[in-house]
Amino acid sequence: MTAESTRDREARIADELAIDLLDDEAHAPGGDILLARRLAMLGIAGVMISTAAIGVLHVVEPSRSLDPLSRTISEYELLSNGWIFDWGVVVLALASALILGAMVVREMVPLRSWGSMMTLLWCIGLVGLVVFPKHPGLDPSVAGRVHWTWTLIAFFSLPIGTCLICWRHRTPTGRWPRSAIRLSMMAGGWFAVLTVQTVLSAVTPIQAWRAVGLVERALSLTEMAVMVVLGLWVVHHSESPAVLDPAPDVSG
Template sequence: MSPASLARPLAVLGLGAALIGSLAVGVLHLLPPTADLSPIRRTISEYAFYDTGWIFNYGVLALAAGSLAVLLALAGAGLVRPTSAGAVGVLVWCLGLAAVVYFPKHNWAVGPSPSGTIHRAASLLAFVALPLAAILIARAWRGDERWRRSALWTIALAVGALAWFGVILGAVLLEPFTGVSWWRAIPLGAVERALALAEVSVVLALGWWALTAARPIRT
């Protein structure tokens, strides 16, 4: 089968996996014992520490796999070149999510650790790489009448994700002036969850765009 013929099933697979993975992590907000964690202050990655942590891990990996399927669908539909910066950015997002699972969150109160450092770096890299990649992909199609709306929606969602990341970055940059630890200066859990939802929305926008582009032409 040609890449073009695989674009539609890959888009469907990617959208389904991304939705299932996101819902799996969302369910942890309702299931004990993670339901007792504050969604305002505690980060999502802390769910991995509990007996239901396997749900978190599989949910994140499902999102990573779905994102990779979406990337392949975009390439098959002719919306992105596999060697372009946009494609590389989406791949970095996928690898970053996998690294978040393989290198779990660390309790920084007991001091730094290689695993915790990699986890934090992978998270930051993934959260930045996806929206930037989406903007690069969409910019190339803003002038195309067929895909102008899809491109503008994708750019808007990606900018929203970067804005939420900017809240975290701002807290880090202001720490030397305020004297307040950056993770205490903002409701980190709430901001991280808003950022995660924004990132997932970018994946879904790209997946829907690929699905639309791969739709058979009616004669």
């Protein structure tokens, strides 16, 4: 075998390896990539709109009169401008569903998986806490208990779902899934603090509820950030695939 034929054979093998090493973006249908990207960007926009809407409630009357340290976010729903809260939460649920849909379309997570189911439960929980509003203070009514149940479901399901989705993607180059996992763990920490506050306020004379509003707001913001990171992960994963450069002529 001559030196020239050896170089030709090596160049052909290199081309074959390069093709094999292209990630799945290069082989996915273009329509799926475009659809996933659009769904993710709409979802990110929805999360940002929801965050802004709930943030506005902290600076306009009459909702600004609520103490953000001790009063829960859900109590905005009971005021005359509570419709802003309702629509903001519904938009967040729809935006989260869009981002999940983008991940399914992009085949980043199967629809029939625990990660998808837990994230979908987050969306359903958000709608549930709007449909069943709470009453001011300690609310022993059926609607109040249902509201609290949906709130718990929403708050704990997203961190679990995100970790299930992202765990197998936590490679050194997987910046977005690793960030989503870190934020989910942070949200889990806030949820644990919220649970401890609730138990202490119920069974001890400690007035832990005085900081429940602050913790709930921190938890909500963290979980909104989780959804934004998941959306950005889809956008990054849906960038136009690189085209292989022609193999250099090594025969001359």
